[in-house]
Amino acid sequence: MTMMDVERSQSAKYRLQVIDCDIHPAMTSWKEIHPYLEKRWIDHLAVYGSHLRHAFSEALSHPRMSPDAARVDAYPEEGGPPGSSLDLLRKQHLDPNGVEIGMLIPLRWNPGSQRNLDLGVALTRAMNTWQVERWIRQEPRLRASVLVAQEDTEGAVAEIDARGGDPNFTQILLLPRTDEPLGRRRYWPIFEAAVRNNLPITIHVGGTGGHPSTAGGWSSYYMEEHHMVAQAMQAVLASLVFEGVFERFPTLRIVIMEGGLGWIPSFTARMDKHWNRLRSEVPQVKRPPSEYVREQVWFTTQPMEEPGSSAALIDLFDRIGWDRLLFATDYPHWDFDDPRTAFKANLTEAQRHQLLYGNARTFYGFDQ
Amino acid sequence: MTRHVVATVDQIPPGQRLLVTLAGREIGIFNIAGEYFAVGNRCPHNGASLCKGRVVGLVEASEPGSYQFSRRGEFVRCPWHGWEFDLRTGKSRCEPDRTKVRSYDLKVEPGGALTDDTLRAETFSVSVEQQYVVVEI
Numbered sequence: 001m002t003m004m005d006v007e008r009s010q011s012a013k014y015r016l017q018v019i020d021c022d023i024h025p026a027m028t029s030w031k032e033i034h035p036y037l038e039k040r041w042i043d044h045l046a047v048y049g050s051h052l053r054h055a056f057s058e059a060l061s062h063p064r065m066s067p068d069a070a071r072v073d074a075y076p077e078e079g080g081p082p083g084s085s086l087d088l089l090r091k092q093h094l095d096p097n098g099v100e101i102g103m104l105i106p107l108r109w110n111p112g113s114q115r116n117l118d119l120g121v122a123l124t125r126a127m128n129t130w131q132v133e134r135w136i137r138q139e140p141r142l143r144a145s146v147l148v149a150q151e152d153t154e155g156a157v158a159e160i161d162a163r164g165g166d167p168n169f170t171q172i173l174l175l176p177r178t179d180e181p182l183g184r185r186r187y188w189p190i191f192e193a194a195v196r197n198n199l200p201i202t203i204h205v206g207g208t209g210g211h212p213s214t215a216g217g218w219s220s221y222y223m224e225e226h227h228m229v230a231q232a233m234q235a236v237l238a239s240l241v242f243e244g245v246f247e248r249f250p251t252l253r254i255v256i257m258e259g260g261l262g263w264i265p266s267f268t269a270r271m272d273k274h275w276n277r278l279r280s281e282v283p284q285v286k287r288p289p290s291e292y293v294r295e296q297v298w299f300t301t302q303p304m305e306e307p308g309s310s311a312a313l314i315d316l317f318d319r320i321g322w323d324r325l326l327f328a329t330d331y332p333h334w335d336f337d338d339p340r341t342a343f344k345a346n347l348t349e350a351q352r353h354q355l356l357y358g359n360a361r362t363f364y365g366f367d368q
Numbered sequence: 369m370t371r372h373v374v375a376t377v378d379q380i381p382p383g384q385r386l387l388v389t390l391a392g393r394e395i396g397i398f399n400i401a402g403e404y405f406a407v408g409n410r411c412p413h414n415g416a417s418l419c420k421g422r423v424v425g426l427v428e429a430s431e432p433g434s435y436q437f438s439r440r441g442e443f444v445r446c447p448w449h450g451w452e453f454d455l456r457t458g459k460s461r462c463e464p465d466r467t468k469v470r471s472y473d474l475k476v477e478p479g480g481a482l483t484d485d486t487l488r489a490e491t492f493s494v495s496v497e498q499q500y501v502v503v504e505i
Contacts, residue, residue: 065450072447073420336448341414 016098017353018339019360021300022204022257022328023093023102023142025135026068026083030109032134036126041119051115053179053210061213062222066334074332082332086138093331094141097339100357101366102142103170104131105204105257112150112175113208120149124159132168143364145173145202150190157193164197170364171200171255176232177207183236183243191249200253200298200363203236205229233259234267237293241271244284246292253363257300258330262307265319268293294321298363300328301355302337310345322351326360369473369504373482377499380404383441387419390505395472397501398423398455400441405455406472406503407444412460413467416448424452426461473504 034042054061066072068081074092076085094102106127114120124147131144146163148156163169172194180186194201212218214228233256240246240254271289279285299320307313317325329337339356361367372390380386380399387396387409394409396419411418425440443452443461452461458471479498
């Protein structure tokens with residue numbers, strides 16, 4: 001019996017029940033947000049356009065082998081980019097994959113790294129309302145993420161407070177390529193607002209902060225950059241830990257989204273090792289770094305590691321903590337994880353259910 | 369082994385494909401410059417519908433900066449994660465022994481050879497003038 005056969009026989013036994021923490025909605029045209037954007041900014045975009053902190057403002061930093069970084073089979077028949085059709089989202093993903101709740105993670109236009117801070121804040125307001133009006137009103141299985149323009153802390157905090165308490169919004173969304181490492185104090189009012197509104201902060205790979213996309217500089221190939229998403233997440237975690245963010249905000253909850261998983265145990269162990277020796281440089285870090293991560297950081301599963309053996313994957317989950325893992329598909333992107341086949345391991349039904357559904361249900365409070 | 373008549377040759381022009389379901393199995397029939405090949409529609413990696421993928425050739429480099437392109441249209445690339453499968457063998461380019469899609473025996477036969485009783489149960493009648501694509505599973 002091959003691994004695939006094992007998976008099929010296991011998943012056939014019961015109905016799929018999934019909470020998908022990473023679905024990327026798209027617009028058929030940017031005019032979709034015009035109803036929620038002030039006339040002043042519609043005019044601004046028409047005259048000046050959008051200006052991000054790296055070249056080719058509206059392009060990804062590296063061309064993907066797949067247009068729109070999307071599954072080839074995710075283009076709607078009626079036209080428009082993958083992720084723009086609610087009908088196809090239902091037929092291709094939510095219905096057949098048993099998705100009871102799906103989190104919207106809008107990525108394009110990067111309001112958080114707009115050079116014009118006021119435009120960035122205006123875009124977050126419009127795109128947050130767009131998530132509710134265009135998606136959730138039509139499809140109650142979906143939930144929105146509060147986009148914020150993190151380089152304008154005041155504007156970001158105002159938007160968090162405006163959406164806090166609205167059950168359509170389950171989290172605050174940031175991208176890891178911020179102007180400064182995310183744990184720096186200029187961003188602390190955002191963490192404070194997150195705690196005040198009881199919203200976790202989700203950090204999804206990407207961003208156009210202007211820094212090179214790898215720690216070694218701008219790479220030649222997408223494949224290089226695609227591996228280096230883990231570097232960006234490591235930089236975020238180290239900054240949050242050593243700046244003392246977790247100590248200062250003990251109820252802050254962070255979700256690391258799409259950063260891979262294999263590196264987490266070795267990275268936290270290395271932070272502990274160095275803290276044992278160099279602690280006096282960062283006395284604000286009162287406990288071993290791995291403890292903060294274990295208590296205040298969650299990780300989404302996609303793109304799932306494929307170490308080649310069931311035991312290796314289960315060992316990895318043991319080391320990260322089974323209750324820290326939140327299932328995500330990344331629909332409609334090319335590296336989509338199918339809930340039936342993503343985990344190439346011999347999981348018990350209880351383990352599989354915990355990963356696909358139970359953990360996210362508890363984490364986001366859907367069980368209350 | 370059961371033989372299934374799936375199409376006339378002109379229903380699958382060169383570079384095109386046809387998805388059929390035979391005995392409950394989805395199978396893609398591909399025409400590569402006049403030759404026909406049949407592979408399962410399920411990607412062995414994570415289960416995507418392979419036949420929705422792009423048909424591509426083989427890009428290789430004998431050394432950095434020196435590229436060769438060959439075997440145009442002889443591979444199908446999974447629509448999700450991009451695994452490339454050789455349509456002639458079903459084997460993936462990167463893990464040929466470990467990750468492969470089922471390939472099926474396929475013949476092109478004249479209609480006159482198909483008029484025995486075992487084939488008359490097909491949903492379309494067989495005419496003797498045509499060439500037919502026949503899959504054995």
